[in-house]
Amino acid sequence: MIEENVSGYKLPRFEYRKPADFDKTVQRYPVVIVGGGLAGLTLAADLSTRGIAFVLLDEDDTVGVKGASSRGIVYAQKSLEIFDRLGIYEKIAQKGVAWSVGKSLVGQNDIIYEFDAAKSSQSLQPPFLNIQQFYIEWFLVERINELKTGEIRWKSRVIDVEAAQTHSRIKVETPDGTYWLEAEWLVDCCGLASGVREKLGLETFPEKGTERWCISDIRFKKELPLERWTWVESPVNDGRAVWQHPMADGVWRIDFQMKIDSDVEYISRPDVCEERVRKLLGHNEPFELVWVGPWASRTHLLDNFKYRRVLFAGDSAHVFPPLGARGGNSGIQDADNLGWKLALVLKGQAQETLLNTYSQERRPAAIHNMDLATRSVRFLSPQGEGQRILRNAVIALAKKCDFAQAMVNTGRLSTAFSYQDSDLSIGAGESIPNLALELKNGQKRKLVDYATDSQIMLISRSREVLQPLQNKAIFKILIIGQQEPDDILDVDEKIADALGIRDGSIVILRPDLHVLARFKEFGHAQINELMHRINYVEREE
Known part of the structure; x- marks a missing residue:
């Protein structure tokens, strides 16, 4: 069944079924995953390909988020290679838009930096592919159901967690009531406001940023190259930044940087958003506003992505400003790192201490992504006169100097992290492309x-x-x-x-x-x- 979402996108709705656990004593499963977003579904698909049984609990009955279903759109080469291994890349490629050229501009059309990531690529996958996040999640659900290794339980909300040294106990609320189940390994992928993390009392040291943006998904007929354009200073947005990306379904994502003290309800009103878009496209260019919504930057980071037999992935473990497409891609790559290690442990081929390397590798990756995203925020929103003078000097030098061009690439996108400092790596750690x-x-x-x-x-x-x-x-x-x-x-x-x-x-x-x-x-x-x-x-x- 397909449901028309109020956001203008069509989302699937999946059937809730009463779990058999209601009629049995408490069941223990090898892996229980909480959360059906990018990280949770990628891990479920990964375990499916490796023959590891699991239960995935999701409190909703669809993909995406109602009222905010567009969300992440840019998928980097490493993530696309993971999806190729999981068997969904061809669907993604048919639906999405591949690209490799990015341009940074000031003024109306003054290009100060340009790159083509395809020139140095050896992978069978493109450097980047843009597609609405809910499509990726949808394809992952279909693949999991096709492989039939594990089980997705919809409308199943976790309301309590107990973490012992040998297993975890999870209390689940459903339309039929509540029940308990146990997990040899519990993986929390339920996001920013993780109830699992809260129940365990783990601190993430959150910080709310000053950035305010308005996302606008637009459909129009004007011919534009399939490239990512970033206006560092746009005259149509009062000198603030604008991002422009192609997406699936003939839709373009246009992000407008707003004033720090903006009223989020006002800036995301359709009529206010439409006026901004008219200035960018030209007042005579017809367009359709598909979806609009505000976002504000924030960060948090767990001290350790493993607590007893609970593991944390995606936004449950780390959140950073969404510049450079680092959030979703990091969650996907968390799952890629964790899946094979869980499989080796559960198959009895490796000691469970192998799973200590998960946090040892993915936490530094999160810190690296946080640093790069925060640097981009500082460039786009200088705090104080000193930062503003430096930013203006970099823009002035960008046409002539390589070092300045690298600095002005504010949308430096997600790449695979090298695990060179891991206990697993012997003087190595880099990612090899899908040759x-x-x-x-x-x-x-x-x-x-x-x-x-x-x-x-x-x-x-x-x-x-x-x-x-x-x-x-x-x-x-x-x-x-x-x-x-x-x-x-x-x-x-x-x-x-x-x-x-x-x-x-x-x-x-x-x-x-x-x-x-x-x-x-x-x-x-x-x-x-x-x-x-x-x-x-x-x-x-």
Whole structure:
């Protein structure tokens, strides 16, 4: 059933079904996920592909948020690669708008900085793709239902949580009443106002920012290039910033920076918004206002993304100003980091201490994103005369100097974080793009095809060097060569260069396509180090 939302978008409505738990003693599940947003649904889809049973609890019966369903729109290459692995990228690509060119402007049309992210890309996915957030969530729900590994329970609101050392207990409210269930691992993905986090009494140190913006989703016929434009100072917005992005369904997202002391109800009134849009597009250009809503920047950050057997992902763990599309992409990449680790632990192939590296890796990623987003806020809204003088000097120099151009790129977008300081990484940590591969037998493959389970990938030109680990189920051995039918061809050595492989060396890739290690030699010492890093559990294979 499709419901017409008051915001002007059409959202699906999913059927609530009474859980079987009402008729049983308290049931324990391997994983319980709270929250059906980007982070929760990505994790559920990830666990589905790895054969890990779960229950996802969502208090609503749809995707998006009623009255605010547009929300996030920009999905970075790393997130798109994750969606390719999960089996929904083609749907996203057909519906959304791919782009790579971004421009920063002052005045009416004075370009002071421009980039094309496609020039340096090796991935099968575009640098960026714009699509309304609810479509991503919708496609994830469909994929989860298709795989039938876990269960989504709609209209199920968590009203109490008890976190023990060995499991968690969760009390759930439904249209049929309340019940309790237990989780070996509880993952809180229920967002900014997390009830789970509140029940556990965990502090996030929130700060409310001074930024005020008005989001405007517009449909019009005027031909514009499929690029992201950022006016650092726009004359049609009283010298304040304006962002312009293409989206799915022929809709454009236009964000107007407002005065700090703006009345949010007034600035988001349709008639007030329409007048701003007329100034930008031209008074004779017809358009349709699809959706409008205000936002204000704020931040918070948990000290640790793991508490006993509760893990926190997405906005439950971290919130930063929504500049650079860092919120949704960070939640997606939280799930990507967590899914394979949970799978290895629950399959008995790794000790549960492996999950300590989740917070160790994703919290620094959140801090990095927060720093970049906050820097953009300071540039767009200088606090004090000193910051304003510096901002104006940077704008003046941007046409001539590379360093100033980098500083004026206020919409520096989300990229994959390098886990180089993690206990898991051995002098590595960077993300490898989703490379196009061809096998000796003629098959066309993608690197993500080898990351659909929870195996650690060992890649080398030498079959002999990997011989000691070929019978261990936790590892997937890939050979760059021309001897066996499933060898990866690499005539021009582009694959080896992208992986950082030299003659006789080995690269070890995690299931999230981050480099765990590179070794020039691979003997007993290196194998022992690898086993220690991944918290490997020795058992009969």
